[in-house]
Amino acid sequence: MARVLIQFAHPALSKSNVHRVLMDYCRNLKNVTFNDLYESYPDMFIDVDREQRLLLQHDIIVFQYPLYWYSSPAIVKQWLDLVLEHNWAYGARGKALVGKKLLCVISCGGGSDAYTDMGRNHYPVHQFLHPFEQTARTCNMEYLPPFVMYGTYRTTKDDIVQFGEDYQTILSTLTHDKLNMLNYQDATYFNELLPALHTAGAR
Numbered sequence: 001m002a003r004v005l006i007q008f009a010h011p012a013l014s015k016s017n018v019h020r021v022l023m024d025y026c027r028n029l030k031n032v033t034f035n036d037l038y039e040s041y042p043d044m045f046i047d048v049d050r051e052q053r054l055l056l057q058h059d060i061i062v063f064q065y066p067l068y069w070y071s072s073p074a075i076v077k078q079w080l081d082l083v084l085e086h087n088w089a090y091g092a093r094g095k096a097l098v099g100k101k102l103l104c105v106i107s108c109g110g111g112s113d114a115y116t117d118m119g120r121n122h123y124p125v126h127q128f129l130h131p132f133e134q135t136a137r138t139c140n141m142e143y144l145p146p147f148v149m150y151g152t153y154r155t156t157k158d159d160i161v162q163f164g165e166d167y168q169t170i171l172s173t174l175t176h177d178k179l180n181m182l183n184y185q186d187a188t189y190f191n192e193l194l195p196a197l198h199t200a201g202a203r
């Protein structure tokens with residue numbers, strides 16, 4: 001089985017509607033480690049050795065967060081800046097992450113219609129994630145299509161529960177090494193792969 005590390009970042013969890021519920025679907029799963037970055041490092045002093053050890057112990061790294069100002073909450077950037085060291089994660093002698101996979105799981109206040117050429121936010125969400133995509137490439141990791149929840153200001157509890165169940169299905173697919181049964185290289189978003197996952201009865 002593959003080991004999944006969820007790097008979770010939400011700076012205001014007490015005000016959260018979405019991620020507070022999602023946590024119930026991704027914590028305590030077999031072969032999944034849930035690492036709450038703001039809980040571990042409320043003062044942003046990241047323990048680089050601990051984080052690098054965690055990375056080495058896992059095959060798939062998930063960044064789970066709400067989209068903030070078209071980017072990630074600040075601790076994710078701090079984490080990237082400090083943990084992905086030269087000649088460890090990248091560079092001539094930086095081989096620690098080679099072959100691992102990287103997946104972004106994000107929620108957005110804006111609806112999918114806002115993330116279009118003509119929409120309010122002008123660009124599709126996957127374009128706001130290019131820094132993660134290129135970071136994965138630089139570290140010789142494989143970047144997976146992101147899993148995105150849109151329109152969180154209008155979502156119902158049922159929508160969040162459905163997203164949580166789908167998230168659990170994705171995590172189960174990843175831990176059971178069943179990704180290859182999907183044509184995932186052609187997908188822009190992991191969301192597109194869910195019908196195939198449901199047909200295959202993945203859980």
Ligand SMILES: Cc1cc2nc3c(=O)[nH]c(=O)nc-3n(C[C@H](O)[C@H](O)[C@H](O)COP(=O)(O)O)c2cc1C
Pocket residue numbers: 010015016017018019020065066067068069070071107108109110111152
């Ligand atoms: C500081 C801040 C910045 C935000 N920036 C964006 C943004 O750039 N795009 C967007 O679609 N939503 C944005 N939102 C909305 C959040 O993404 C949304 O509220 C969150 O995904 C919902 O998850 P939660 O209920 O777990 O907090 C922002 C919210 C806050 C508080």
